[in-house]
Amino acid sequence: MLKRYISGILIFALIFSLQSLTVGCGCNNDEADLDDLIMDQNTTQSPVINEDAINEIISSFSSPVEMAALMSTLNVPFSKKYLVDPGLTENYDTNNKKAFALGVMSADLGYLNVYERSSLIVEYLSAIKRLSDDLKVSQFFDFQSFKRIATNNDNIDSLLFLSVQSFQNMDSYLRESGRSNLSLLAITGVWLEGLYLLTQVTEEKKSEKLRERIGEQKILFNMLYPILKIYKDDPYFESLVTDFKEFQKIYDEVKITYQVGEPETQVIDGHITIIQNEESIVEMTDEQLQQITLITEKIRNKLINL
Numbered sequence: 001m002l003k004r005y006i007s008g009i010l011i012f013a014l015i016f017s018l019q020s021l022t023v024g025c026g027c028n029n030d031e032a033d034l035d036d037l038i039m040d041q042n043t044t045q046s047p048v049i050n051e052d053a054i055n056e057i058i059s060s061f062s063s064p065v066e067m068a069a070l071m072s073t074l075n076v077p078f079s080k081k082y083l084v085d086p087g088l089t090e091n092y093d094t095n096n097k098k099a100f101a102l103g104v105m106s107a108d109l110g111y112l113n114v115y116e117r118s119s120l121i122v123e124y125l126s127a128i129k130r131l132s133d134d135l136k137v138s139q140f141f142d143f144q145s146f147k148r149i150a151t152n153n154d155n156i157d158s159l160l161f162l163s164v165q166s167f168q169n170m171d172s173y174l175r176e177s178g179r180s181n182l183s184l185l186a187i188t189g190v191w192l193e194g195l196y197l198l199t200q201v202t203e204e205k206k207s208e209k210l211r212e213r214i215g216e217q218k219i220l221f222n223m224l225y226p227i228l229k230i231y232k233d234d235p236y237f238e239s240l241v242t243d244f245k246e247f248q249k250i251y252d253e254v255k256i257t258y259q260v261g262e263p264e265t266q267v268i269d270g271h272i273t274i275i276q277n278e279e280s281i282v283e284m285t286d287e288q289l290q291q292i293t294l295i296t297e298k299i300r301n302k303l304i305n306l
Contacts, residue, residue: 086127096236099182103189199293215282255283
């Protein structure tokens with residue numbers, strides 16, 4: 001049985017990238033209107049977001065983290081063929097490509113941590129350091145500590161603590177330097193690589209739970225896609241938006257409904273809290289699943305080979 005199910009670095013990548021977005025989203029299950037995403041904009045500043053909107057998105061992005069935990073229970077053999085060659089990061093010649101790759105590498109790192117591949121973890125951390133150096137954000141990372149803790153199976157909580165501490169400092173820096181577009185690309189890389197790993201594993205191991213997770217990515221896609229379109233004046237984003245239209249077409253056909261379950265009482269921080277449980281029900285045909293798998297593979301391979 002596999003012991004480790006998610007890397008603290010992956011959690012960091014998800015949270016940091018979302019925190020640094022400069023747009024707000026009240027997306028829920030439907031694609032948001034662009035006018036609703038932009039709260040304030042002028043010729044000198046990026047769009048401004050509201051904190052509650054960010055928190056809503058962060059809450060919704062728990063699904064990629066849960067994916068790794070779910071995959072670890074299926075006993076699917078480890079396969080390096082799913083992963084991006086960390087050496088490719090030396091070929092990326094723009095900040096956009098490097099930011100996207102930073103997200104992809106972070107997702108791959110999570111997969112490696114699931115299977116406790118310590119030697120490869122070090123390689124991917126080295127690639128992440130190289131990318132962060134180029135993006136001028138490496139000052140916020142203690143990579144020696146990351147490497148030491150990531151290869152110690154008993155210290156995942158320490159890795160998460162260091163990751164969160166790092167992203168808090170870097171988040172402020174990216175906001176001040178007006179580079180939130182790079183944060184958006186990083187989270188897009190995490191999402192796309194996570195979906196790629198999920199669909200590839202599902203090809204090997206048929207599972208209703210994995211199938212549901214693939215369908216549920218419609219919710220996350222409907223948050224990301226309208227935000228990407230805000231930056232479409234940038235040629236890299238324009239190409240990304242064009243590619244993602246294929247996702248939009250197929251995910252529009254996937255239906256998600258919700259069933260309210262029995263409320264649960266929990267004590268949180270000394271206070272009694274009522275948690276309303278909700279179950280999502282995904283309706284997705286085998287053909288739709290196959291199309292999502294093919295589209296994901298095509299777009300992901302195109303982007304990592306740019």
